[in-house]
Amino acid sequence: MLSTSSAAVVRATLPAVRAHADAISTTLHASVLAETPVPGGVFNGGNDSTGAQSRALAAVVVAFADHLLGGARVPIGTVLERVAHKHASLGVLPERYAAVGKHLVRAVHDVLGDAVTPAVAAAWEELYLVLATRMREVEAVLYRDAGVDPRHPVTPWRVTHRNAEAEDAVSLLLTPADDTPPPDHRAGQYVTVVVDLPDAGRQARQYSLSCAPGHSSTRITVRRARGAAGAPDGLVSTHLCDRVREGDLLDISHPFGEFVPGPAGGPLVLVSAGIGVTPIAAVVEHLADAGSRRPVIAVHADRNPQRHVLREHVLHHGTRLESFRQWNFYESGATGAVLGRVRTAEIPVPPGASAYLCGPPGFVREVGDDLVRRGVAAHRVHREVLGPELVEIA
Ligand SMILES: Cc1cc2nc3c(=O)[nH]c(=O)nc-3n(C[C@H](O)[C@H](O)[C@H](O)COP(=O)(O)OP(=O)(O)OC[C@H]3O[C@@H](n4cnc5c(N)ncnc54)[C@H](O)[C@@H]3O)c2cc1C
Ligand code: HEM
Known part of the structure; x- marks a missing residue:
């Protein structure tokens, strides 16, 4: 927990940090890349080119501050779990947190200038420490359960x-x-x-x-x-x-990740776009292997049928299930398929369904929001984005 005095300072400065989160990310990005050793030697080159990873990091810090101050904009537990799994798959070492924290506070200082008094810096350092401690704890459990030594990931x-x-x-x-x-x-x-x-x-x-x-x-x-x-x-x-x-x-x-529907439970709506079908293919096969009785609706969007990866795999294992329906949406080139983007209104959503969505961020956000509007409980909509996920903090 944050001390009362630090909480008051964070509360007073959070709007400024939130408003300048992009600029803070850019500064953070440059300094982290310059100095902090990361697993594999480098951050993801493609995400580096856009600064996506630093933006994702800064957004989590802001969301965490919001959470500690009693705001409930994002399900912080789910967000931290996702990041911890990503870190564990990369072998992020607990001792690396101190350096990233130093860069973060320096970036806040560089962007907000004189507004960052020693008291403000100390309050944000304390917040970062609470966050880093929680993340290190979650990651320690993941490493222990997987039997992974993070120095050899x-x-x-x-x-x-x-x-x-x-x-x-x-x-x-x-x-x-x-x-x-x-x-x-x-x-x-x-x-x-x-x-x-x-x-x-x-x-x-x-x-x-x-x-x-x-x-x-x-x-x-x-x-x-x-x-x-x-x-x-x-x-x-x-x-x-x-x-x-x-x-x-x-x-x-070692395998990590929390995008994992189990064999027991209510109906499942599995929605993918493009190469986002990969975890869905594993899930459908596993449900069939486990003799799951969950009704499954598999929805896929692609540019055209020639690009639709693992279509036969999903169909083959889907037909081994008791109840399976498949919808494919193509932008062009299909005979007998529905053209265009996923039209969620056409997807039957059984009562009590859980949804698992995987694909590019815009697709996942749009379809997820649509399903929630159609009555799927928000906590039952699970998302996997094929890149750093940006928590919404605006
Ligand atoms: C949890 C998870 C699961 C995933 N599962 C899969 C999967 O099953 N199958 C799969 O294929 N992928 C998957 N991905 C995506 C995968 O991790 C990679 O991100 C993907 O393969 C691209 O990596 P890359 O090294 O080829 O591209 P990068 O070199 O990282 O480039 C990424 C993109 O940035 C563009 N780019 C590069 N440099 C620049 C520049 N200077 N300016 C502008 N744009 C630039 C590239 O053209 C490319 O489109 C998954 C990602 C995550 C996070
Ligand atoms: C509290 C501190 C930290 C926070 C809030 C944080 C947050 C994040 C977030 C949000 C992501 C993107 C996850 C996703 O895919 O959705 C990420 C990825 C990553 N983090 Fe951290 N992180 C922290 C500390 C660290 C540390 C100490 C290291 C090691 C030096 C590190 C290394 C990485 C790497 C290598 C990636 C993957 C980058 C990529 O794929 O582009 N992080 N982190």
Whole structure:
């Protein structure tokens, strides 16, 4: 908890910090990148280019301040859990928090100038300490339960098979290089993959496991991120799609993530866009393997049928379920399919349903808000965004 005096100072300065969160993020971004060692050597190159990670971090700090002061704008427990899983998959070390905190307070100082008196700086340092302590605790539990030493977050795995998937995507089957069975994951989780690139050094990215647990190998399915408007193509996805061959080794983390529907419970509405179908494919297979009786509605949006990855996988395992319906929405090129974006009004939402949405941030936000408007309880709408998730603080 914050001391009463610090709470009063944070309350008085929160509007200014919130209003300048973007500028604070930019300053934070530059100084963290310059000085703080991070797992894998670097922050995610693509997110670096946009400062998305620092913006996500600053937004969480503001949301946490709001929460401690009694505001309830965002479900802070869920947000911290998500970040902790991401950190654990990257092997963030508890001792790194002090340096990031130093940069954060310096960034607030740089942006707000003389308004940051020693008392203001001390209050925000205290807030950061409360937040960092809570995150370190959550991460310690994740490391302990997974049996992971955060100083060695990845181990070598062998690519046993490569499958070209729909347009611009590839599936890689993977087994631990020491021939032990893959650790059991919970369907919907992801791993961090770390690669050494000749021109860009060591890069870490997350990939959802696209098959159910319990097999002798596991699988990721990767879509090449094409650069738009002259931007370069994605570093790691291009490497995995073009250069990684059967027999190659990849450094891979333990599975983490909380986007995990269990086999018991009410109806499930699973909604994906593009490559966001990967965790959904694992979930549908797992529900079928577990003999789940949950009615499942799978909804997918894609540009066209040629880009629809793992369509047969979802259909095949879906038809093993007691109750399964599939809706596909394509922007073009489909016969017999509904054209256009996902029209949530057309999706039947059974009473008591839980929804799991995975795809780009705008898609997930839009569909999630629509489902809540249609009566799905907000706490039953679970979201996985394929990049740093920006908590809304405005
Ligand atoms: C939990 C989670 C699960 C995920 N699961 C999957 C999955 O199952 N399958 C999958 O394919 N992906 C998945 N992703 C996304 C994946 O982690 C990567 O983000 C994705 O592969 C792109 O990484 P990259 O290295 O290829 O692109 P990066 O090099 O990181 O680039 C990202 C984007 O930024 C653009 N870019 C790069 N440099 C610039 C610049 N200078 N200016 C403007 N734009 C630029 C690139 O064109 C690209 O579109 C997941 C992400 C998360 C967080
Ligand atoms: C209280 C302090 C911190 C907060 C609030 C915080 C918050 C965040 C958030 C919100 C994300 C994006 C998560 C998502 O995918 O949605 C993130 C990712 C990340 N964090 Fe932290 N973080 C903190 C401390 C640290 C520390 C100490 C390190 C290690 C030096 C670190 C390293 C990373 C890395 C490497 C990523 C992934 C970056 C990417 O994929 O672009 N973080 N953090």
